[in-house]
Amino acid sequence: MSGIKNKIIILSDIHIGTNEPTNWYQSSIHQPYLVAALDYVIANSAGISELVLLGDLVDFWTYLPDQTPPDFYNDLPSVKTIVGANPGIFGFNKPASMGPLAKASVMVDKCVFIPGNHDMTMTQDMLNKIFGAKITLEKAGFYSPMGDKHIVCTHGHDFSMMCAPDFEKANALSPLPIGYYATRAGAYYANQQLKKSGKKNVAELPNTGEPSGVNFTDADYADIVAYAATHSVGAGIADAIYKVTGFGWDSTITLPQVAGHSWPKTTTLDKAGSNFSDLFDTWKNKTSPNGEKLGYTGAWKALKDPDVDNNLAPYAKEIAQSSLSKIVVMGHTHVPLDGKSALQELKTESGSNFIYANSGFNCPSVPDMNNTANPKHPTFIEIEVLKSGYAVSVRKIVHTNGVYKVADKPLMGPVTISA
Numbered sequence: 001m002s003g004i005k006n007k008i009i010i011l012s013d014i015h016i017g018t019n020e021p022t023n024w025y026q027s028s029i030h031q032p033y034l035v036a037a038l039d040y041v042i043a044n045s046a047g048i049s050e051l052v053l054l055g056d057l058v059d060f061w062t063y064l065p066d067q068t069p070p071d072f073y074n075d076l077p078s079v080k081t082i083v084g085a086n087p088g089i090f091g092f093n094k095p096a097s098m099g100p101l102a103k104a105s106v107m108v109d110k111c112v113f114i115p116g117n118h119d120m121t122m123t124q125d126m127l128n129k130i131f132g133a134k135i136t137l138e139k140a141g142f143y144s145p146m147g148d149k150h151i152v153c154t155h156g157h158d159f160s161m162m163c164a165p166d167f168e169k170a171n172a173l174s175p176l177p178i179g180y181y182a183t184r185a186g187a188y189y190a191n192q193q194l195k196k197s198g199k200k201n202v203a204e205l206p207n208t209g210e211p212s213g214v215n216f217t218d219a220d221y222a223d224i225v226a227y228a229a230t231h232s233v234g235a236g237i238a239d240a241i242y243k244v245t246g247f248g249w250d251s252t253i254t255l256p257q258v259a260g261h262s263w264p265k266t267t268t269l270d271k272a273g274s275n276f277s278d279l280f281d282t283w284k285n286k287t288s289p290n291g292e293k294l295g296y297t298g299a300w301k302a303l304k305d306p307d308v309d310n311n312l313a314p315y316a317k318e319i320a321q322s323s324l325s326k327i328v329v330m331g332h333t334h335v336p337l338d339g340k341s342a343l344q345e346l347k348t349e350s351g352s353n354f355i356y357a358n359s360g361f362n363c364p365s366v367p368d369m370n371n372t373a374n375p376k377h378p379t380f381i382e383i384e385v386l387k388s389g390y391a392v393s394v395r396k397i398v399h400t401n402g403v404y405k406v407a408d409k410p411l412m413g414p415v416t417i418s419a
Helices: 027-043 100-107 178-197 218-228 233-245 269-275 279-284 295-307 313-323
Strands: 007-011 048-053 110-113 151-153 252-254 266-268 327-330 343-347 353-358 379-385 389-400 403-406 412-418
Touching (some): 048 100, 178 252, 178 269, 295 313, 313 343, 327 379, 343 389, 343 412, 353 389
Parallel strands (some): 007 048, 151 327
Antiparallel strands (some): 007 379
C-alpha cells in the first residue's frame, strides 16, 4: 500500500511532569527517547494516518503530599507548569516555537489524546495551549483510530478499582479515585528511599513506576480482603496504603485547585476511608464490556487483576468479544501482558483470534533500562493496515553511541491478523 497513509502510532504512559524528584519522567533522562519517537512520526508521516496518545501523557499525581501539583499551563511566567518545565517537548509560546509534539501532531492526518488516570483532568482547552499543536481530546472510553471498528484503543484504568474515575457523591475529590491517594503517599515513600540512597530522583531507583502508586503484593491484597470484612474495601485499601508507604493517616495531602472542580485545599489518607466507603458496592454494580454486572467476584477481580497483578488481558478479551475487534491496545500497567509479552495473539471466549498489545512505559528508570536480565524499554505500538488485515509491532527507542533513535527492527512482531 505504498503512498497510502495506512499506519497508526500509539504512544502512552509518558508521565511528563515538572521534573520533581518524585516524578517518574525526568527530562534530562527521558526527553531524548520521547523526541526520538516523535521524530520517527515526523519522518514517516507520509505513511502515518493517526498518532494516538493513549493516556498519561502528563502527570498530575506523582508529587509529594505537601506540594501543590502543578498547572498544565499558565500565562504567568512565575508559575511552574508542566508545559513551562518541558520546552523541549511542548515548545515555546514566547517566542513562538513549535515543539516536537506539536510538529508530529500536524504532520499526521489526525492526532488524538485519550486521558489516562494521571491526566484524567486534562481538557481540550489545556491541549490547545500547546503552541502549534493540533490534538483532539477523546473522552470516550473506547476509541477506534481511522474509524476502523476492528481496532479498539483504551488506556486501561477504567477497569481498575483504584484508578478508574470515581463520581460517587461521597467522594469529595471526584473524579479522582483512591489511587490518587496511593500515588501521593507513594511519592512520600519514594522520597524516603531517595534520602536513604542518596539518589537525586526516582529515575535513579530500580522498580519505579507502579501505575496505582504503590506496589501491592498478594499478601497486601489478602490484608485488604480481611480488613474489609469488618470495615469497607475502601478503608482496607487506605490501610494498605498506610502500611506500604508509612505515610501517616492524618498527614496532609495538598490538593491542586482545578477549574471546574470544587475540591478542598487539603485532604488526608484517613478521609479516603469515608470518601470511598461505598467503593465495593459501586464496582459490584458496574457493567463489563459485555454488558453484564460485575457482581461480587468481578468487583474483587477489578482490584486483583489490574492493581495487584498488573494484568489487563481479561478485559482485553471482553472488549474483543463484545466489539468483535481484531486488535485491542491498552497502556496503564507499565508492564507487558502477565509479564510475558507486550504483544500476543489471544482468543476470546467464543474462540475468535485477536491481538492484545500494550504500549508500555515511556519513562522507565535508568536501573530498569540497564537491567540485563529483564530490561525495560521506552516503547510504542505501530499498526499497519493491510489490504486483507493488520500487522502489529512493538517498536522500541534505543540509545547507542550517543544517538537516540527508534530501533530499525521491532522489539516484537510484526504479528499479523486477518480482517
